[in-house]
Amino acid sequence: MSQAPIRVLLVDDEEDFVEMLSLRLEASGYVVECAASGPEGLEKLDSFGPQVIILDVKMPGMDGYEVLDEVQRKSPGLPVVLMTGHGDAASGEAHGAYATMIKPADYLELTEIINNAASG
Amino acid sequence: MDQPPRLLLVDDEERFRQVLSKRLERRGLPALQAPDGESGLALLAETPVDVMVLDMKMPGLSGLDVLKRAKEDHPDLEVILLTGHASTQDGVAGIKAGAFDYLTKPVEIEHLAGKIRQAQEKILREREKREEADFRARMESRMIAAERLASLGTLAAGVAHEINNPLAVINDAAGWLQEVSKQTPPQPPLDKFLAKGLEKIANSVERARLVTHQLLSHARGSAPSLTETDIGKLGEEALQLVGKQARNKSIELRVDVQGDGRVLSDPNQLRQVLINLVTNAIHATDKGGSIAIKVEGKDKFVDVSVTDTGKGIPEENLPHLFEPFFSTKPAGEGTGLGLFVTGGILTRLGGAIDVSSTVGKGTTFTITLPRKGPENGLCAHTDPSTGDNWACRLGRALEKPTQKNLGNDQAQEEQS
Ligand SMILES: Nc1ncnc2c1ncn2[C@@H]1O[C@H](COP(=O)(O)OP(=O)(O)O)[C@@H](O)[C@H]1O
Ligand SMILES: [Mg+2]
Numbered sequence: 302m303s304q305a306p307i308r309v310l311l312v313d314d315e316e317d318f319v320e321m322l323s324l325r326l327e328a329s330g331y332v333v334e335c336a337a338s339g340p341e342g343l344e345k346l347d348s349f350g351p352q353v354i355i356l357d358v359k360m361p362g363m364d365g366y367e368v369l370d371e372v373q374r375k376s377p378g379l380p381v382v383l384m385t386g387h388g389d390a391a392s393g394e395a396h397g398a399y400a401t402m403i404k405p406a407d408y409l410e411l412t413e414i415i416n417n418a419a420s421g
Numbered sequence: 422m423d424q425p426p427r428l429l430l431v432d433d434e435e436r437f438r439q440v441l442s443k444r445l446e447r448r449g450l451p452a453l454q455a456p457d458g459e460s461g462l463a464l465l466a467e468t469p470v471d472v473m474v475l476d477m478k479m480p481g482l483s484g485l486d487v488l489k490r491a492k493e494d495h496p497d498l499e500v501i502l503l504t505g506h507a508s509t510q511d512g513v514a515g516i517k518a519g520a521f522d523y524l525t526k527p528v529e530i531e532h533l534a535g536k537i538r539q540a541q542e543k544i545l546r547e548r549e550k551r552e553e554a555d556f557r558a559r560m561e562s563r564m565i566a567a568e569r570l571a572s573l574g575t576l577a578a579g580v581a582h583e584i585n586n587p588l589a590v591i592n593d594a595a596g597w598l599q600e601v602s603k604q605t606p607p608q609p610p611l612d613k614f615l616a617k618g619l620e621k622i623a624n625s626v627e628r629a630r631l632v633t634h635q636l637l638s639h640a641r642g643s644a645p646s647l648t649e650t651d652i653g654k655l656g657e658e659a660l661q662l663v664g665k666q667a668r669n670k671s672i673e674l675r676v677d678v679q680g681d682g683r684v685l686s687d688p689n690q691l692r693q694v695l696i697n698l699v700t701n702a703i704h705a706t707d708k709g710g711s712i713a714i715k716v717e718g719k720d721k722f723v724d725v726s727v728t729d730t731g732k733g734i735p736e737e738n739l740p741h742l743f744e745p746f747f748s749t750k751p752a753g754e755g756t757g758l759g760l761f762v763t764g765g766i767l768t769r770l771g772g773a774i775d776v777s778s779t780v781g782k783g784t785t786f787t788i789t790l791p792r793k794g795p796e797n798g799l800c801a802h803t804d805p806s807t808g809d810n811w812a813c814r815l816g817r818a819l820e821k822p823t824q825k826n827l828g829n830d831q832a833q834e835e836q837s
Contacts, residue, residue, distance in 0.1 A: 314751065314752045315586055315589075315590070315752045316752075317590045317621050317624065317625065318586060318589050318590050318593070320621070321590050321593035321594045321597060321618070321621055322589075322593045324593075324597045325593045325594075325596050325597035325600060328597055328600040328601055328604075329600060359582065361749070361751075385582075386581060386582035386583070386584075386585035386586050386589075387578050387581060387582050387585075403585065404585040404586060404588065404589035405585060405588040405589035405591070405592035405593075406589065406592075408592070408593070408596050
């Protein structure tokens with residue numbers, strides 16, 4: 302990555318997951334901001350200004366789909382990658398997600414998707 | 422009724438029999454004939470018969486004996502008895518033994534023909550009823566199978582989710598460690614990174630282990646090993662095992678036994694049940710609260726309740742408590758398997774569980790256990806090797822969203 306590093310917002314209630322993925326992405330040169338819930342993620346939309354959002358589906362309170370709807374309303378066109386532990390991967394794109402991945406995601410695949418999403 | 426009934430006439434008086442059968446035939450009711458009880462029964466054994474017209478008073482086997490034996494082998498057979506004049510007692514005895522009706526000799530032919538037709542109608546009605554019941558039973562067993570498949574699907578999705586999350590953590594922790602250890606020169610302090618990544622990996626393995634092991638204990642625990650079990654003592658043991666968690670929150674624990682708390686049951690599985698309930702109670706209770714296990718010995722059952730002064734359970738969550746992976750705890754803290762496993766164990770032990778809760782005040786889970794083992798339990802029809810009616814009861818609980826009782830209604834009846 303020769304240009305400015307890609308800014309990724311990670312929204313997931315799984316603390317350990319957020320911590321490890323963000324460290325790994327940072328070690329690969331991304332700038333990462335984390336949020337532990339949908340509302341917190343939406344707050345950071347403006348303050349952080351991500352180019353890509355990685356969003357968990359199953360979260361207490363506001364779930365991933367609700368967050369996705371709100372992101373599309375607030376920042377139309379901002380690419381969102383849905384992450385889920387379930388096999389409900391097909392439904393993400395129907396909701397307007399850029400891509401859907403099942404945990405554990407293949408890291409190369411994930412970074413490729415992030416790079417494409419940020420440059421698209 | 423298009424088909425005439427298959428008719429058998431048993432009477433020792435040759436002439437009477439001939440005349441009667443001719444008259445019946447003229448009315449569209451042809452009949453086989455037998456001159457005595459023995460040959461009547463022999464005929465029944467080889468020819469299908471719907472209605473038997475049977476003389477009560479015959480040499481050899483009496484009509485009553487023939488009736489009893491015939492009904493034993495052919496429960497669907499309808500029998501019309503012919504009794505002598507003024508022997509109502511015979512008729513009454515016949516009815517008691519399962520006869521359709523009795524007529525007094527001399528027989529009025531129209532009356533007999535009418536009775537035969539009524540008997541045939543009854544046979545058809547019974548057959549329809551049976552077919553309907555059969556059909557319903559088949560549908561029910563198919564629905565139970567469908568419900569079980571559905572809950573298997575829920576279970577598989579839940580397992581996938583609960584295992585995939587720790588796998589994802591392990592995946593990224595390992596990848597991150599590879600990344601940082603490749604950097605040259607390695608960024609100090611590499612050992613701190615290592616410690617952190619390895620700790621996450623170990624934690625995640627532990628979390629996945631908890632899920633698979635709980636599920637396995639659910640599967641493995643299917644055959645309870647029964648022995649005399651003192652529930653009061655089990656309660657003390659359970660409290661000792663979770664005591665540290667409770668002390669950390671300065672929660673007061675106590676066990677109170679009233680009456681005889683001994684049951685024929687599986688102590689290891691019951692201890693697991695108590696630990697699950699008390700652990701949940703500790704999680705729900707704030708510093709300084711209290712948790713009480715109360716054992717109440719009744720005649721045929723023993724009630725065990727776990728009461729906490731915790732935050733309570735919102736009404737809308739009650740129907741979901743016993744579903745696999747239902748949890749309101751933060752990710753990584755609850756597996757949502759505790760009550761699912763508890764429900765399975767109790768079903769296999771012939772028990773039931775009920776919950777009452779007030780938000781902000783506290784919760785009581787009440788278990789009812791049969792004193793003399795699962796055979797005498799609340800779900801005696803459970804197959805102990807498969808825990809079979811768990812699925813059907815879970816199904817029923819899900820059907821009626823307000824139902825909080827995972828047990829059998831019999832509990833209340835037996836208790837009151
Ligand atoms: N004593 C209790 N007080 C309040 N809530 C409870 C209690 N016991 C169980 N629950 C609720 O039931 C849910 C399911 O419990 P359980 O099956 O043991 O799974 P877990 O404890 O892993 O969440 C809990 O997440 C909690 O919301
Ligand atoms: Mg629990």
